[in-house]
Amino acid sequence: MDMKRLAIGTIVGGVALYAVGYLIFELAFGPYYAANVGSATGALRSQNLEWLLALSNLPLALLVTLGIESRPGTPSIASGFVTGAVIGFLVWLSVDAYYYGATNVWRFIIVLIDPPLSGLAIGIGGAVIAAVLARMPKAAGVQMAR
Amino acid sequence: MDIKRVAIGTIVGGITLYVLGYLIFELAFGPFYAANGGSAVGVFRSPVFQWAIAVGNFSFALLYTLALETRAGAPSIANGFITGATIGFLALFGIDAIHYGFTNLFRYIVVIVDPLLSAIHSGIAGAVIAAVLMRMPKAAGLQMTR
Numbered sequence: 623m624d625m626k627r628l629a630i631g632t633i634v635g636g637v638a639l640y641a642v643g644y645l646i647f648e649l650a651f652g653p654y655y656a657a658n659v660g661s662a663t664g665a666l667r668s669q670n671l672e673w674l675l676a677l678s679n680l681p682l683a684l685l686v687t688l689g690i691e692s693r694p695g696t697p698s699i700a701s702g703f704v705t706g707a708v709i710g711f712l713v714w715l716s717v718d719a720y721y722y723g724a725t726n727v728w729r730f731i732i733v734l735i736d737p738p739l740s741g742l743a744i745g746i747g748g749a750v751i752a753a754v755l756a757r758m759p760k761a762a763g764v765q766m767a768r
Numbered sequence: 769m770d771i772k773r774v775a776i777g778t779i780v781g782g783i784t785l786y787v788l789g790y791l792i793f794e795l796a797f798g799p800f801y802a803a804n805g806g807s808a809v810g811v812f813r814s815p816v817f818q819w820a821i822a823v824g825n826f827s828f829a830l831l832y833t834l835a836l837e838t839r840a841g842a843p844s845i846a847n848g849f850i851t852g853a854t855i856g857f858l859a860l861f862g863i864d865a866i867h868y869g870f871t872n873l874f875r876y877i878v879v880i881v882d883p884l885l886s887a888i889h890s891g892i893a894g895a896v897i898a899a900v901l902m903r904m905p906k907a908a909g910l911q912m913t914r
Contacts, residue, residue, distance in 0.1 A: 661810055662809065663808065663809045664807055664808045664809055664872055665808040665872060665873060666870060666871055666872070667869075667870060667871060667872055670869055670870055671868070672869070674865050674868060675865075675866060675870070677865060678863075678865030678866045678869060679862065680862075681857075681858040681859075681861040681862040681865075682859070682862035682863075684858055685854075685855060685858040685862070688858075689835070692838070694840055708831075709831065712827050712828070712830055712831040713831065713859045713863070714863075715824070715827040716823075716824040716825070716828040716831075717824065718824075719820045719821070719823040719824035719827065720820070720821060720824040722817065722820045723813070723817040723818065723819070723820030723821040724812065724813055724816045724817075724820075725811050725813060725873070726810055726811060726813055727808075727811065727871070727873065733820070
């Protein structure tokens, strides 16, 4: 695994995810999420911690970069989108289902709407990561025979 | 992609995650999570929706199985553990940070402890999935040259 490619994929992906997440989850669908809060009171912060929201994209970007890098062959924009979308959809379906099952934070409609939106957002992040990695040469080295 | 292997990995992994999740997050660390709630009121359901928790577990199990099946070479218990632990840690670190940035559900300590517990939880599930997949023959078929 090439650490330079992982680092660049993570940074580029983190920036892309933050920008796409802002457009989708705050500008386009922010009012929708706010209107579908469950019975818990005071669940949403009045002022988001933007610095933490920016940093929170880095572990997810690293996860998508690892997913792209662990597949054989040169990454493509299409394969990056599919890898990111599958990871985003399944991770957020899990988390939204857990939260709906254990808490009163969201109404049920969020369990249906949030995973596809997250799949789209993280898919776009995966496509951006793959587009950058496709332009970077892989480090020369001994390859294990399969 | 062998659908039978993916289905069996998902079922075995989902059951493992459900049992381990009960042991780790309810029996062992339930009091920790309850003691570190944020300022939101009426957050936790009583009783929880077990079906939603199960959906979350099967969704994560599908992701771990796909990750193991798309990697080159036969799965082993060690790489199953590493794959599950890596996905569990990175996914929950990102998501816990997002939830902490948006909501008043938990104190900050949960953002540190929860990803570590999730890595153990997911790592064991990944190892169990790999142990089952190792014993299943891959379907014979044409392999694309790489």
